[in-house]
Amino acid sequence: MITKGDGMGGARRHGGRPDLVRARVQQGMSQESAAQALGVTPTTWARWERGEQGVRASYRPRMAALFGVSAVEVERWIEGWSHGETSSWPTTDLGDSSPAATVKSAALLWRLEMDPSRRHLLASLPFVPSALGEWLVSWNYGTPAASAARRGAGRVVGLADVARINEARKAFGQMDQRFGAGLVRPVVVEYLNGTVAPLLRGHYDDRVGSELMTAAAGMTWMAGWTAFDLNRHGQAQQHFGQALRLAKTGDDPLTGVWALAALTRQAIHLEQGTWAVWLARAAADTARRAEAPPRVMSLILVKEAWATALQVKSAEIRDGRRAKQVERLLTEAERAYAKGTTDRDPEWTSRFEAAELNAEVGVCWRLLGEHRRAADCAEAAVTEFSERLPRSVQFNQVHAAEAYLGMGELEQALGTARAAIPVTKALTSARSVDLLQRFSGQLEPYGDTVAVREFRDHLNSELIA
CATH class of the missing domain: 1.25.40.10 (Tetratricopeptide repeat domain)
Incomplete structure (x- = not known):
């Protein structure tokens, strides 16, 4: 049984923390020696093991170092959850694209970003390639919500509210490009939690809802991009996945392309060549179905070329066929770009x-x-x-x-x-x-x-x- 947190970092667990006990015993440590290693009293350590006291966020990384495990594993010992089994683990399930489910998922992620006892966990999350397969299936074959309208308990939301979100994202993007992510990211996540989440919980019709989902996707994309620039790759992946889900709920394929392009870029950076190619191709297929304007196609084609070139570079024997494919994709990207802009270009293509x-x-x-x-x-x-x-x-x-x-x-x-x-x-x-x-x-x-x-x-x- 888990009850509300005691204000000391984490919840009281009435069943104790047997995994924490097991880890200590396997190391051949007494409660006194473990407490000394972390700089707490033996009484505090004993209370942690009995589940009578929460564990402050500052002690959790020390605990991970002491036992030689990941921060995620320590969270499991302390909170008693497995991945995907609790709201403490912000998985992104694209299967349910209803406004209510999407808003709940997004608001949870942004709230955890602001929670001092969870922030360190998000920052230490690993990039999980296996999640990408589920996301691609849901994106390609899932059905968008019948309507993006919502009758929430919050205030009535209008297009002017949506416009302010978009303007804020543009301003944050300019700061990120000039100064790097470290300066702007805290402001982005605070804006998501303090401004965007309350709007998503508000009252809006289908038209406003679709635009609001797109704007929220763009802002959480920015949170993902700034996490990526700080090498927080699991955190970035969570936000890119959330952007994809918001785009699905808003029935906005071009914003989905933008999220898939960001995931492609991240996979390239992490030298996940196969996943990068699959993500780029999914983005290209989406763009073609949506009859995307040339600048969008150019952005995606050059990402696919980049991912394919990474595969060529990584291969033990040079693959001439793939090298030719890279050259073909580059030619197509340059030709598409040369066609110029259209009145259908999403705002985010201005960065390209x-x-x-x-x-x-x-x-x-x-x-x-x-x-x-x-x-x-x-x-x-x-x-x-x-x-x-x-x-x-x-x-x-x-x-x-x-x-x-x-x-x-x-x-x-x-x-x-x-x-x-x-x-x-x-x-x-x-x-x-x-x-x-x-x-x-x-x-x-x-x-x-x-x-x-x-x-x-x-x-x-x-x-x-």
Whole structure:
């Protein structure tokens, strides 16, 4: 039996916490030694095991380190739940697309983001590829809700409320692009919980409901994207999945494409090549069924090319057929982009400018071993982004450095990467740091040279400062 929390972090469990006891015993520890290791009294530890006292959030990571398990496993010991069996675990089930179920699921996720005793769990969630299969089946074959209308207990919601959500997301997006996710993410999740969730629980007709679901999907997409930029991949996946569910409830296939594109990008980053290809193809199929405008098709086609190029790079034997497929997809993406804009373009396609397409094309060429073409694309993107989008500049500086390294031009590679260090320091983006560190790792064949040692020393000192 679980009762309401006691204010000390977690609920009282009247059946005790046998898994916590078992973990301690397996380590050959007494209650006194376990308590000493965590910096609490033996009385407190004994109460934890008996389920008489909650465990503060600050002690849970220490407990995970003490027993050598994941944070999720510690949560299971403390709260007594299994994945998917409790509201403490914010799974995203796309099966029920009714407004009531979707609103409940979204509000739970956003509320947990604001809960100090749960926030650390969300941040430590792993990326779960197996969940993607269920999401794709539900997205492709599930039936949208008959109506997005809702007669909730909250106030009447109108299109002006929806417009304010969209304007807020655009503002947050501009901040994210300029400064990185660390600065903007806390504001995004607070806005979701404090502003968007109450609106979703309100009273609205079908037209407003559809627009509201789309706007909420866009804002939770932003929460996912900023988590992704901070390397919180399970957390990001939860929000991207929630965006997909909101898009399904609002019967908005193009917003669903946007969510699937983000999941594709995340799978590429995590080198989940097969899932990245499947996600990109699902997005492309959705876009074609919706007769998506050319800019949407271009965005998806270049993502599919990128995912396929990753498979080529990862294969033990070069797959010429797949390499040709990448080239075909890139040609199709460029042709679609050249068709220009239409009055049906979603607002989010404005982020996908020509320089971004060129940058992603360059990454594909690098994965195929076409380093000169990759360097040219990256350098052109750096020039185009200039001072407008510092994070995009940094990414492409490092991509250019990787391409130069692939050509054996070590001096040029080091000089280009060195230019990216000041921007990296100014951003609050874990991805930017990881990208530079990955490049540093690629220098290993030249690790004994003076130039590489100096670069690595400079990089480490700057990132620590």
